[in-house]
Amino acid sequence: MANNSKIWKGNWTFILAAAGSAVGLGNIWKFPYMAGENGGGAFVIIYLACIVLIGFPVMMSEIFLGKYGRSSPVYTMKKFVSLKGISSYWVLLGWFGALAGLMILSYYSVFAGISLAYIFSPIPADSLNPSQYSVDFFAQFQSSPMRMIFWHSLFLILTCFIVAKGVVDGIGATIKIIMPTLFFLIILLSIYSSFTGEIGKAISFLFMPDFSKISSSVIISAMGQAFFTLSLGMGAIMAYGAYIPEEQNLTKTVSLIIFLDTFVAIIAGVIIFPIVFANPELTPTAGPSLFFETLPVAFYGIPFSFFASALFFILVSLAALSSSVSLIEPSTAWMEDRFKISRTYAVTILGSIAWLLGLGSLFSFNLIADFQIFSMSFLDFMDFLTNSIMLPLGGLFIALLVGWILSENFVKEEMKIKNELYWKIWINLTRYVAPILIGLVFIFALF
Numbered sequence: 001m002a003n004n005s006k007i008w009k010g011n012w013t014f015i016l017a018a019a020g021s022a023v024g025l026g027n028i029w030k031f032p033y034m035a036g037e038n039g040g041g042a043f044v045i046i047y048l049a050c051i052v053l054i055g056f057p058v059m060m061s062e063i064f065l066g067k068y069g070r071s072s073p074v075y076t077m078k079k080f081v082s083l084k085g086i087s088s089y090w091v092l093l094g095w096f097g098a099l100a101g102l103m104i105l106s107y108y109s110v111f112a113g114i115s116l117a118y119i120f121s122p123i124p125a126d127s128l129n130p131s132q133y134s135v136d137f138f139a140q141f142q143s144s145p146m147r148m149i150f151w152h153s154l155f156l157i158l159t160c161f162i163v164a165k166g167v168v169d170g171i172g173a174t175i176k177i178i179m180p181t182l183f184f185l186i187i188l189l190s191i192y193s194s195f196t197g198e199i200g201k202a203i204s205f206l207f208m209p210d211f212s213k214i215s216s217s218v219i220i221s222a223m224g225q226a227f228f229t230l231s232l233g234m235g236a237i238m239a240y241g242a243y244i245p246e247e248q249n250l251t252k253t254v255s256l257i258i259f260l261d262t263f264v265a266i267i268a269g270v271i272i273f274p275i276v277f278a279n280p281e282l283t284p285t286a287g288p289s290l291f292f293e294t295l296p297v298a299f300y301g302i303p304f305s306f307f308a309s310a311l312f313f314i315l316v317s318l319a320a321l322s323s324s325v326s327l328i329e330p331s332t333a334w335m336e337d338r339f340k341i342s343r344t345y346a347v348t349i350l351g352s353i354a355w356l357l358g359l360g361s362l363f364s365f366n367l368i369a370d371f372q373i374f375s376m377s378f379l380d381f382m383d384f385l386t387n388s389i390m391l392p393l394g395g396l397f398i399a400l401l402v403g404w405i406l407s408e409n410f411v412k413e414e415m416k417i418k419n420e421l422y423w424k425i426w427i428n429l430t431r432y433v434a435p436i437l438i439g440l441v442f443i444f445a446l447f
Helices: 011-022 025-029 031-037 041-069 073-084 088-118 130-142 145-164 167-196 199-207 216-228 236-241 250-277 288-299 305-339 343-363 378-405 408-415 420-446
Strands: none
Touching (some): 011 167, 011 236, 011 250, 011 305, 025 031, 025 088, 025 305, 031 041, 031 216, 031 250, 041 199, 041 250, 041 378, 041 408, 041 420, 073 236, 073 305, 088 145, 088 236, 088 288, 088 305, 088 343, 130 145, 145 167, 145 305, 145 343, 167 199, 167 305, 199 250, 216 378, 236 305, 250 288, 288 305, 378 420, 408 420
């Protein structure tokens, strides 16, 4: 249970921790490309609208649940069952989130581990064909199970070490170092990229509005990104909310978290695409191919390329680490409460489970590349199960619980919302708009 020894030290600690949970690989390798390919500024406008309509109400709801429960998501739901008389089935919401977080961590750490490895793996200065070298290096890396296991293991060890140290001395203290460092690197690299790359083309690609590219599928993509980018529906924000100071203003807090997450996503594009456009042989991409094939070539040949490449992958690794600690925290808090064991013991058990489960995703690149579940590789199946099913359902039921099941007077009083107009807007977003839009994201993801 949360007590005075498990309360974030200062309002900014929670803001940085929640922003760290939200800021991850998707901000850097997915959002900039989505924006550029789907209408630039037009997509950004739609995305920001979706953040307000989906992200804002659901994040406030999830923090509210955690703050009231002052425990792990599972025990928070049990508290609502006990004190508010809701159905015991709502406890499944806590289990759902904790399980989703652990499952995501299992394959997230595989990609984060590769990012760690790339800090030390720039294209050699004497390479005659950097593009081919980059493709071959990534292919060789993927085909080496032992090499991937090493970096997968190292990243999980770092994650578990931080979480084992505790909420205040581990996660809180580390986040206070990671997040300012991450923001510093983002600003530094964006300045560097602007001076060494094609900043004009990048700005046009990212921000020039092209409403002709806006379609129903693009709008659904913007909705999905707005939901997934904030780490909603998997218990991480609820778990962090359990340690929020009592006096902290939820509206201002959520606004700052959303601003920081969006800032990183947008500035990531300002870092990446000027140097991509500076090389006429390269085209913008997204996902692992952008990180591990395109960007090493983009960095090659520009001034101080070794340091720029290393700093970029340090940035990526820090973003991944700030997210990974939040993925394992909900289940760690539950084990600590349920079995009365130390965090070190709990996180060792859970980290081992994530490590073993991650081997399936890791081997999808090599040993079991031909193995399929419903015509998907093990990695793709895990991604589909968590991101297309578990997280949308988690977010949907959080909105339904706060908007419909719990007493309106109780929610309003606990949230300390005094402005009547603001309350009416927020509760209607939570009751009607967010569930409908999340439902659309869920349906389109399935079909």
